[in-house]
Amino acid sequence: MAGNSQRRGATRKAGSKKGATVGTGGKNRRALEGRGPTPKAEDREYHPAAKAKAAAERRAATTRGTSGRPSASASRSAAGSKGGRKSSTHEIVSGRNSVVEALRAGIPVSTVYLASKLEADERTREIISTAADARYPLLEVSRAELDRLTDGSVHQGVAIQVPPYAYADEDDLLDAAEESDRPALVVALDGVTDPRNLGAVLRSAGAFGAHGVLVPERRAAGVTASAWKVSAGAAARVPVARVTNLVRTLQAYKQAGVFVVGLDGGGDTQIGDLPFATDPLVLVVGSEGKGLSRLVREQCDAIASIPIASSVESLNAGVAAGIALYEVSRTRAS
Structure with missing residues (x-):
């Protein structure tokens, strides 16, 4: 009933009003201070990230030469040079x-993962032996944890974590050519999205003395574990x-005195008569399906084609780059 002061809860008893606790002295405020921010994973001694960091530091130390400077491969696997960029994720x-x-x-x-109670065979023994010799962190985990790490793929009780690749800067490639006292030889990939093709190009580039490979940041393959494996x-x-804009990079190379030759079907010359082979040179390889893009093609000083038996078939980027690099090497040696 309205105005019924006898209803339970309608009146407050004297002294029931809540107020400040007498004599707390800031006790509650101190209880909320905590212990500061949580340390980073790599700073926690028993965390896998900390073990991986320590292993990377040990490997970098073992690759230092007598001059005390790290080797080029150690520099690329640990950090980029001259503003180089790292890929963003582990694989x-x-x-x-x-x-x-x-x-x-x-x-x-970074880390080798083995499932607990793993049945050993010749491959697992080789994995454990190689990891021990290289001092890679080796962790025994449950199969459920391996399932989580590999997103449910078939792992057979074994997995490795590959650290981010540290990309060089485009100027590093020209610097490497200058230090080698040989005309610059660089391979640029235009729209090549298969990392296995990138790995094949890297393998050919290493075999024929190229100073490096250019890849665009967008719509192009990066250096993944697949590329590493194929590159041998x-x-x-x-x-x-890895460059933001391949067209602008080619323009900058041309201003530095480097000639640009694209590989594409129906070119104005054949690969056996490759122009500018003895000059500083960038070989541009397009994707297997689309070939060179229009803007990249416009930057080329010449377009060379590789004669094949059928007009329908085409060569993938790895094979085309290998043939072109061989022709450059043969011409420069003659």
């Missing part, structure tokens, strides 16, 4: 055959520069 390689191939190819490894270790020796 997990899983499966016994894949891990063995990756370790044989010399892929830098060449990714540790041949720098890869």
Whole structure:
């Protein structure tokens, strides 16, 4: 009933009003201060990230030469030079055959993961032996944890974590050419999205003395574990520069005195008569399907084609780059 002061809760008893606690002296405020920010994972001694960081530092120390400076491969696997950029994420390689191939190819490894109670065979013994010799952090984890790390892929109880690749700067490639006392030889990839093609190009570039490879940041393959494996270790020796705009980079190279030759079907010359082979040179390889883009093609001083038996078939980027690099090497040696 309205105005019924006898209803329970309608009146407050004397002294029931809440107020400040007498004599707290800031006790509650001090209880909220906490212990400061949580340390980074790499600063926590028993965290896998801390072990991976320590292993990377040990590997960098062992690759230093007598001059006390780290080797070029160690620099690329640990940090970029002259403003080089790192890829943003780690990559997990899983499966016994894949891990063995990756370790044989010399892929830098942050951590080796083995499932607990793993049944040993020849491949797992090689993985453990290689990891021990290279002092890679080796962690035994549950199969459930491996399932989580590999996103549910078939891992066969084995996986490795590959650190981010440290890309070089485009000027580093010209600096390397200047230090070598040989005309610059660089391969640029235009729209090549398969990392295995990038790995094949790296392998050919290492075999024929190229000073590096240019790849665009967008819509192009980067240096992943797949590229490392196909390159057969060449990714540790041949720098890869990732550029924001390939057209502007080619323009800057031309201003520096470098000629640009594109590889595409129906070119104005054949690969056997490759122009500018003895001059500072950038070989531009397009994708297998679309070839060179219009803007990149406009920057080329010449377009060279590789004669093949059928007009329908085409060569992938890795094969085309290998043939062109061989022709440049043969011409320069003659």
